[in-house]
Amino acid sequence: MDKRPLETIELEMAILSRRLTSISTYKKYGILDHSAYLLLHQIASNGSAGVKALADEFHLDISTISRQASALEQKGYVTRIPDPLDGRAYTLQITELGADMLKKDTDIRQDKIGQLLEDWSEEEREHFGQLLQKLNEAIFRVM
Structure with missing residues (x-):
């Protein structure tokens, strides 16, 4: 199995998780x-x-x-x-x-x-x- 797609997915999911946490903490989406x-x-x-x-x-x-x-x-x-x-x-x-x-x-x-x-x-x-x-x-x- 080619690891490059998994490396990209893993990194992008970590970045997404961090950004979603930041949004929910500092820029609340919704009520x-x-x-x-x-x-x-x-x-x-x-x-x-x-x-x-x-x-x-x-x-x-x-x-x-x-x-x-x-x-x-x-x-x-x-x-x-x-x-x-x-x-x-x-x-x-x-x-x-x-x-x-x-x-x-x-x-x-x-x-x-x-x-x-x-x-x-x-x-x-x-x-x-x-x-x-x-x-x-x-x-x-x-x-």
Whole structure:
């Protein structure tokens, strides 16, 4: 196997990671922080979910998801729905406010990405999106 493409990919991913961290720290894209955006997106896309299911989805500790969910609940973006079979358990459901914030944030993020890729052809954008999805799926499998 030719190592040159792997060397380029490895270096470019490291640079991308650093730049994304810098953007999220100094030039916030959107209204929501990273974890809030992803949790709200997951719940909005797949319906209400328990903390354990969300922790499994994101490969995070239950305590981490619980803390992030509590922050969303305090802001009114999600609400707890008690489990009728287990009084201790609950699922998280996105609220109308949470859905509105997610929509606004998604629009801002997509506008920023659109600006970054304005010189790319539609075919390049579509292909890049497919490759990113394929990479994310491969990463998920090894986690």
